[in-house]
Amino acid sequence: MLKVYNTLTGKKEKFETEEAGKVKMYVCGLTVQNYSHIGHIRSAINYDVVRRFLEYLGYQVDYISNFTDINEKIVKRAAEEDLTPAELADKYANAFLEDIREFNIKAADKYLRVSENIDQIIEMVKTLIDKGYAYEVNGNVYFSVESFEDYGKLSGRNLDEMQAGARIAVNEEKRNPLDFGLWKKVEPGDGWDSPWGEGWPGWHIECSAMSMKRLGATFDIHGGGVDLIFPHHENEIAQSEAYSGQKFVNYWLHNGTVNLSGEKMSKSQGNFFTSREVLKEFSARVIRYFLLSRHYRSPIDFAYEKLEEAQTSLERIENTRKQLAKVLSLDIDSAAENKEAEDFFEKIVKKQRAFVEALEDDFNTAEAIGVLHDLVGEINSYINQKDFSLNEKNFAILEETEEIFLELAEILGLEFELESAAAAGNDLVDPLVNLLIDLRDKARENKNWEEADLIRDRLQEIGIEVIDTSRGTEWEIKEAKDDN
RNA sequence: GGCGGCAUAGCCAAGUGGUAAGGCAGAGGACUGCAAAUCCUUUAUUCGACGGUUCAAAUCCGUCUGCCGCCUCCA
Structure with missing residues (x-):
């Protein structure tokens, strides 16, 4: 029987789907503004295993993720790279898709993009205003946290506590400092038309609008990093349930962070390894194995030394x-x-x-x-x-x-292709190496150890390892990555 | 300040009431002409500290210490 830890209840619960035999899951993707780092990859690998295991158990899984391709950071980064925001988003979305292929992560059944779902988002914001959960001020629309009774149920907070220790910049337009933006007014030319003027969606609304559009008002699993619990997922619940009047998600799953020397790896702090730079040192499979060697909810400390151990x-x-x-x-x-x-x-x-x-x-x-x-x-x-x-x-x-x-x-997504000697070489190399191996075997038969060892050493030098076993002599071409 | 989490061998890491998985490193052994590779065996009377509950605690409760996350963009 499958049991999953649900952040919403703080307990492991028996897993039951909305619809028999089907799992509808949504995993928060990333803002496509740069190359992915190991933290993103951990998350992706983690939910990939969740998906693979559910499939192994016989479920039909609809796995959805997203690319955030509209926000200030995208615009800023696009200017830096001299691209349009759309070009920049495309570039890094494609880079991410390449990365996950490399890590043997199954692609989502659909990657939803904010820029392709503006209508849906506007419709949702409009409804929230009509229902009295949101208000518009000067072209900005905010969600009123006080209007949603259950606000704080995911992160285990209440509004009073949060206001006491709030470190939120004062925004005169908001009725409550914790109110969050659903629609943001932007400079003419940067945004989309809406009933409130030109603008673009706030961060949280995209996931709600897109996930419900594809998976329905209530779906089974919503995943992401622990650092998204508050405010992102808390806000998603508020706006989604306010909108639909139904429970948004049954099981909230959150993976731990990847740390560097005990501190969370993150783009904003600049202490991160991109997956691309790590792939220069270790194979994707080793990295995957390493990341899976710790329970997904715990933080994992990243270090090359640990990857070496994992490799062994x-x-x-x-x-x-x-x-x-x-x-x-x-x-x-x-x-x-x-x-x-x-x-x-x-x-x-x-x-x-x-x-x-x-x-x-x-x-x-x-x-x-x-x-x-x-x-x-x-x-x-x-x-x-x-x-x-x-x-x-x-x-x-x-x-x-x-x-x-x-x-x-x-x-676990660990597939072992056989790199047999025959597969490793080619039509010319194999017979040649076999010839040398035969010669060495002859020498060994004659107890001509010098010649036998010379052949072995010379082959070693050119990267061919000779292995004597009880079944006879075998050889393989060593991977360059093992050399250091 | 508020909320939450973590602390298990030299290192990494499972285990949430029934007497400490697994890996790396180390030690011993097998194999080998030697070597490499590989394989096998082995390594915590004890789970941050101190109390408590229980027939029984790494696991539950309390206090303390240390570390981390979230409360601001974040996977």
């Missing part, structure tokens, strides 16, 4: 994947002993169950990765037995094991 840890899993494939390509010996294949498979199935249970408990990827290591240990122990050999029985079981293994890894 991930390699253990990858090695098993490779070894398993090699074992499955061995010749089957019908006379071979069975080697307790059933006991082994029972353990595998148990691990599979444990893995699913970990994710069913509020998407505990850290625990799931632990289970994956357990699984790897079982496989290694089995296939590395001294007198291991393959017969029909354990071949079938190992094939099924491989399937389970790959299926579980795929829920």
